[in-house]
Amino acid sequence: METIQITSSRGEGIAKPVNITPLSTYEDEWAAPSAAGGDFAGAYTRLMIFSDLAASGGTKRRTWPTKKRGYLTRAIVGKDFSLNLTVHVTVGAYESTVPLATIGHQSNSDGELWNRVIHHSKSDFPLFLVKNDGSASIPSVKIGVAGTKSYTSRGAATAVQVALGIAKATGAQANVVTRLSEQTTKDKARAVDDAISKLFASGIAEEHWTDRDLRSWSVGRDRPRGAKISFQVPSDEDDWNSTPRPVGNWTVTFDFPRPSIFADWRICGDSDLPRCVANRQQAERKVHESVDPGEVLNYVLLNGSNSLGTVRAFLSQQDWYVAAQPAFLDKTKANETASGFCRRIRNEITGLGLNGFDSDIVVWAVINGMPLPKSIDFQQVADCKAPLNTIAEHKRNAAESLARAPAGGQKVARTEDSPR
Structure with missing residues (x-):
């Protein structure tokens, strides 16, 4: 210069x-x-x-020379x-x-x-x-x-x-x-x-x-x-x-911010890009509508040969998770055990470096996708009910909107019990 x-x-x-x-x-x-x-x-x-x-390099670009030597x-x-x-x-x-x-x-x-x-x-x-x-x-x-x-x-x-x-x-x-x-x-x-x-x-x-x-x-x-x-x-x-x-x-x-690792809905403002919505509230609702318990539990946190790579495997190997299983059978302390169980899931997931929104999704996925006592109504347990009720409401609203869609829209009939 x-x-x-x-x-x-x-x-x-x-x-x-x-x-x-x-x-x-x-x-x-x-x-x-x-x-x-x-x-x-x-x-x-x-x-x-x-x-x-x-x-292709473009037709108007100059080519960098390849000068040969003898x-x-x-x-x-x-x-x-x-x-x-x-x-x-x-x-x-x-x-x-x-x-x-x-x-x-x-x-x-x-x-x-x-x-x-x-x-x-x-x-x-x-x-x-x-x-x-x-x-x-x-x-x-x-x-x-x-x-x-x-x-x-x-x-x-x-x-x-x-x-x-x-x-x-x-x-x-x-x-x-x-x-x-x-x-x-x-x-x-x-x-x-x-x-x-x-x-x-x-x-x-x-x-x-x-x-x-x-x-x-x-x-x-x-x-x-x-x-x-x-x-x-x-x-x-x-x-x-x-x-x-x-x-x-x-x-x-x-990339555009997204509230969850479990669904690729992003917050994109006025953009018309696919899987994009205007604000966080809409993005979180879309995530709740699309998540599946099995997919959440089988999400791989760590690739490779490590058998603790999925959410399911990681949680089921924790001492507190194992200890909670027999404690659920004590009816006098079942709700107390369930409340502590949901708290421990949140703490474990956020401790990994995920956000609170995803920790609530994992709580919902564990209760709906892993073998737990049916005698406990987790929707009435203090530390469990919020994510269960919120996700259930969003899924129910989405199903009702789909049912009200004009003729020609695809309707999906559930053949199994709805998640809690």
């Missing part, structure tokens, strides 16, 4: 700021006047990354060029490192290899809870460009993809970040970070850091705004100072 002298009112020369990150730029799209993140508190979201790059030149002097764009996101207990673009050129006695990998969009990330106390509400985003021309043992661009593949192969990703899975997400993010830092130990490095409050999150044209990243590559891979050529833009942001 050239330096231009500007004259102040006192005649003094003022130098125009120097661009110290010519290969990358960062733009904050979360402007205060359009802030719409008030529904994140107590709700879940997930990382989202999308780009404006055409999948065999004799390659045999005498091996050449490696690698450039990588990565974003690292930390929010609360959740961490993720995502390579967005990897560009490489190996030229040696074995031949020539051009390696170009672009991630156009990334959304398969676990949900995490933005807690009501404000924790996990300020994401930290690090945008990094790392490049080298001196990696000699193997192409760094290829090695980045290998490292990313190894991190994915070390275990399946959990659906939601909880106390059981948070360390795994951190370990994977740091493994990719370490691999990239070692691969690009010499060359050029650029970083942009930003902390943004989710309350400032905003939406534009039916999709969230965020940290907008622009990536450039040098026009001559032998010269870092050559004129940068734009590759494209990526936006790092977070």
Whole structure:
């Protein structure tokens, strides 16, 4: 970036700021006047990354040249060029490192290899809870460009993809970040970070850091705004100072908030996107209408071979759950036992890192989906009746609305007892 002298009112020369990150730029799209993140508190979201790059490359784009070298030149002097764009996101207990673009050129006695990998969009990330106390509400985003021309043992661009593949192969990703899975997400993010830092130990490095409050999150044209990243590559891979050529833009942001992990209804304001409603109250009602006891109890909290991965298995292995089963048979203390039983379910679920709304759904699912004494009317038990009655009411209202639907609408007749 050239330096231009500007004259102040006192005649003094003022130098125009120097661009110290010519290969990358960062733009904050979360402007205060359009802030719409008030529904994140107590709700879940997930990382989202999308780009404006055409999948085909586009007909109007210039092609980055692939200049071949003669065999004799390659045999005498091996050449490696690698450039990588990565974003690292930390929010609360959740961490993720995502390579967005990897560009490489190996030229040696074995031949020539051009390696170009672009991630156009990334959304398969676990949900995490933005807690009501404000924790996990300020994401930290690090945008990094790392490049080298001196990696000699193997192409760094290829090695980045290998490292990313190894991190994915070390275990399946959990659906939601909880106390059981948070360390795994951190370990994977740091493994990719370490691999990239070692691969690009010499060359050029650029970083942009930003902390943004989710309350400032905003939406534009039916999709969230965020940290907008622009990536450039040098026009001559032998010269870092050559004129940068734009590759494209990526936006790092977070999905619309949702009140539950058990149903994908989101709070989207005026958006017409599918499975979206205007406010939290409507979203919670839709979740209650759609949840099923079996699906809730079989929801996997921790992927992998761990047999305690489902909600059902996790709860049934707790000492207090086992102790409650014979205590239910004592009719003089059955209601007291049931009340404490529902409290313990809530405490256990919120202790995992889920919200109170989902803990109530689990209470409802346990009572309707696990073997418990029929002699106890849980709908009359102090610490159990609220979620049972609320969910039952919402399901009943939904069924009545469906029954009143105009001719041609689909009606579903229940063939089994309605849940409590």
